[in-house]
Amino acid sequence: MSSVPMPTRLSTSGAPRSRGNADRFALPDLCAPLAVFGVVLASQLLALLLTLAGQPGWFAFYSRLAQTALLLLWTGLIGAAVLCRLRQWLTRFAVPEGSVVTYLVVMACVMAVSETAFWLGRFLGAGPDLGGAWFPTDHWSFLSRNLAIATLVMAPLLRYFYVSQQWQRNVRREAEARLNALQARIRPHFLFNSMNTIAALTRSNPVAAEQAVEDLADLFRASLRDGLQLIPLQEELEIARVYERMEQHRLGPRLQVEWRLGALPAAAEIPGLTIQPLLENAIYHGIEPSPQPGVISVFGESDGNFIRIAVTNPLPPAGLSSRPGHGLALDNIRERLELAFGKDGTLTVEAEPDRYTVTLVFPANGVRSYA
Secondary structure: OOOOOOOOOOOOOOOOOOHHHOOEOOOOOOOOHHHHHHHHHHHHHHHHHHHHHOOOOHHHHHHHHHHHHHHHHHHHHHHHHHHHHOHHHHOOOEHHHHHHHHHHHHHHHHHHHHHHHHHHHHHHOOOOOOHHHHOOOOHHHHHHHHHHHHHHHHHHHHHHHHHHHHHHHHHHHHHHHHHHHHHHHHHHHHHHHHHHHHHHHHHHOHHHHHHHHHHHHHHHHHHOOOOOOEEEHHHHHHHHHHHHHHHHHHHHHHEEEEEEEOOOOOOOEEEOOOOHHHHHHHHHHHHOOOOOOEEEEEEEEEOOOEEEEEEEEEOOOOOOOOOOOOOHHHHHHHHHHHHHHHHHOEEEEEEOOOEEEEEEEEEOOOOOOOO
16 A cells, blocks of 8 residues: 555645746756757857968967967856746746847856956966967957857857747647646546446435545546646655545445555645546456456556556456547657656556556656756
């Protein structure tokens, strides 16, 4: 049985996200290790390109390359650090204003690094032995060249950020549309069965009927939440438990669910309505078509880094036709896991002659990994 305690009522804290932020400026997380590596790699490739474009002699090539690489490395890292600190503040702006502010911030970083390099050379005494090889001697030419190069780099980079933001927004909207279509298809069928169950319980067991009405309200309240919003794993498991209680009233002893959940991290989060549809599919395809009782297994474990949850249902005996499925729910869950966790969120299916297993894997800390 489950080791995760289940409160009696569902939380209603998950309010839908505001659509007003759709047109706000957004930057990638430049503090992430992968982003920092990208900045370092891009700066060194740009240094190599600029050095080759200058056509220096082989004797001066390595000295010029080292000078340019060091300058671009410091400029890139400082610019990324400043933009990382200002990332949340920049989201207050619309796309045009945010792009202009980002451009000005980067230009300020370029000027700061360029001025530091020039005056450091003057302080050390820029001469043929040291300054002539490593530090600029023409102040305004050095500064204007660096600003021009930064402008040429920032223009396509800001365009890339904008296109990437638009693409992510379109993917999110498509995922929301699919989720809405899934919910619109499931709700009438589930509501019809639930109302029939409640009507029957009203005459035979009024207390159970009252509990069923409260459970139904909780389920529909949960379904109104933004399907791309992360909620605590415990709350999602609670939603699945409520759904099990509703179906238990209808199917009786034919439905048996084994909850085998290990010690799952308290901070774990998952997109809403991720496990409940798997339990619904398991009941619809594995329990309802068969006149015999069936056991659905919900297994959960964590290795500290990732959480694995598997839902297994029996398949109808030979001679009974299985119900057709379009895979809409599984595709929707797979897409929402990918949007939330990238490559770290996966959904896999394993079909055997007598059973069907769907397995979810996602980060235990509830955030996307960039490693």
